[in-house]
Amino acid sequence: MKKNIFYAQSGGVTPVINATASGIINSYLKNKKYFGKFFAGKNGIIGALNEELIDVEKENINQIKLLKSTPGGAFGSCRLKLKSPREFQRILDVFKAHNIGYFFYNGGGDSQDTTNKLNEYCKSQNYSLVCIGLPKTIDNDLSVTDNCPGFGSVAKYIAVSTYEASLDVQSMCQSSTKVFLLEVMGRHAGWLAASSGVLKSNKKDAPHIILFPEKTFVQESFLKKVKNTVNENGYCVIVASEGIKNSKNQFISDSGGKDSFGHAQLGGVAPILASLINKSLKYKVHWSVADYLQRAARHVASKIDVQQAYTLGMEAIKYAKIKKSGIMLTIDSKKSKKYSWSIGYTDLKNVANKEKRLPKKYISNDGYAITQSCRQYISNLINGEDYPKYKNGLPLYSKLRKILIKKKLDKFEL
């Protein structure tokens, strides 16, 4: 009897994680003779623990087609790091009960660690399971792979939004707002903050200041730079990573006070920096926190990012066919003048729980900008547009029915 497939989405979602799902499902449908059925975990790996397996072939084929251009995680995702042998054994029990022979885990560093551990656990229990990790993270912080699917689209959103907002503040600066500040994601790695820098071809261009989590935030030099920029330029555009810290290694976002309800302010480095600038330099400041808007912005996705995410899904089936286990697929760029890439793979051990921060050579000497090599790296990944279809002014995004297969086991306490 041919073995079934189990696919799960993991961690924070991206504009293109469903493109990977679309790629793997389409390739499965073309290679059906080699496999049994295709199940997706409802809400990621929780679906395996709860024995909630979505029967993908019960979905409407048009909705499956729309997956490639739909943001979010269509089957549901979760934040859950598996730790106990009890959990691994449960997954094994569920996989045995449903004849699962292939496990695809679509996630970031933590998820690759889980895939690796499950692979080891199954080996130790003499259960044959092909375990393949599929990279996904807007933070672009996975090692070995040249870049991560999801990053290119969010980078494009940030670059486009920074460009647009900079034209706005430029229009208004003589009599009104002098500073615009955008907070972007990337708590530990500055790849997303860096992506705003692709705009800049000379000193006068926005963004004038990028604040990276890799660099200590120094209030005095920051304020001096803001002031000089406004004096020279009339206005100043700042892009700040949510994860910037002061010299005591404290998150700046944690320095918010209590509001009038008596509650500690929740996160948000932008309002804190905006207050600092306004009170210290008396400039009118506008600020924006992109948060989920950036992570879900499929409407302005990068074409190259969508292609890579989709191809990763397609290739996963190829490796499953030859029963290659214990690997994560990677995007390998070629050293050539024109950007080109292909799909490779690496041992899960090489990527599990590792974090790739922005390298020093990508940050300018003053710490507030990116270098030309960084600009080139990011430019390659935001190239091309891949618009969703629209109906009545709104994007047509996939709506799945998520029909579960019948359970065979007892309930598991999470």
Added chain:
Amino acid sequence: MKKNIFYAQSGGVTPVINATASGIINSYLKNKKYFGKFFAGKNGIIGALNEELIDVEKENINQIKLLKSTPGGAFGSCRLKLKSPREFQRILDVFKAHNIGYFFYNGGGDSQDTTNKLNEYCKSQNYSLVCIGLPKTIDNDLSVTDNCPGFGSVAKYIAVSTYEASLDVQSMCQSSTKVFLLEVMGRHAGWLAASSGVLKSNKKDAPHIILFPEKTFVQESFLKKVKNTVNENGYCVIVASEGIKNSKNQFISDSGGKDSFGHAQLGGVAPILASLINKSLKYKVHWSVADYLQRAARHVASKIDVQQAYTLGMEAIKYAKIKKSGIMLTIDSKKSKKYSWSIGYTDLKNVANKEKRLPKKYISNDGYAITQSCRQYISNLINGEDYPKYKNGLPLYSKLRKILIKKKLDKFEL
């Protein structure tokens, strides 16, 4: 000698104010034999006071073409309400010195008031000036006109962004974020907050709660509604206008406390509501403040909005040719099943300093949603896509040289 034209952009800019500029310039170029030269005020009406007149024909024709798809205010805008006769007299002096016979003012309610006053002032001084107001505001709060250019595109941005972020939180809600909150502009009128509601075709759809400035914010009923929504639905999406107030008529955004730098928190209703929900209901909350991103988001403009903005500019020249003065052009929709519109006009007195808030019939009985008639009204205005051209992954936006003509008068103290 044929009279020259003076065009100025005013107030907060929009994704399509340059489309109006593009329309009026293109129509001028086709009708050149009727007019002298075309000047644009550098930074709006400040350009008239400072005698800083941009010679539009010195711009590269390709950059003029790109204006139609460029956000921000390409000639610069300003926030300045003219009050003193000294200011009106200065404008008259500048207009006389440069043979200006036509004044087009592209702005909101305040600007229409200024246009009206300048029109009256010139009459009283026996100076013949054709004064025409061109509507512009993302807030959609001008009276007489059926809608305002700029609103449709920002409404589309908000509707699309809310839809996308709702898919994100829906994916994550079982094990992580339960509430997503988006703050949008519209300090006095709820049109932009309302625009998120076009998504919703049944009770379960996002957004689950819209907070309008027209409705008093009541903490208890709001928290109850959030809790019930999460219980029924697994997650809750909230869109809040920046201008919501409590029963004491205080802005909720003013209830932020001091941060660790000792500064009062600057604006932002989203972080305050997020803290309130988190502390009261213990849900993980994500929040976003769109701010300038929404107002500058030309990359996801509404096609109908761009068409209306452009056509307004074209029609302005038609009215100038017949020397129709003291009017603001309007967008008049026809009462028919399929949405259709045409350009009309109204006396400036009818629009100056008036504000059109969201009518009662557009807000649901519980105060947290829009009605079907509101949904239809907004749907008409977000229809169709009008993408900018892209190069190397970024939009191609217009870059003007803004070459000023030679000054003839003494300096004026602003």
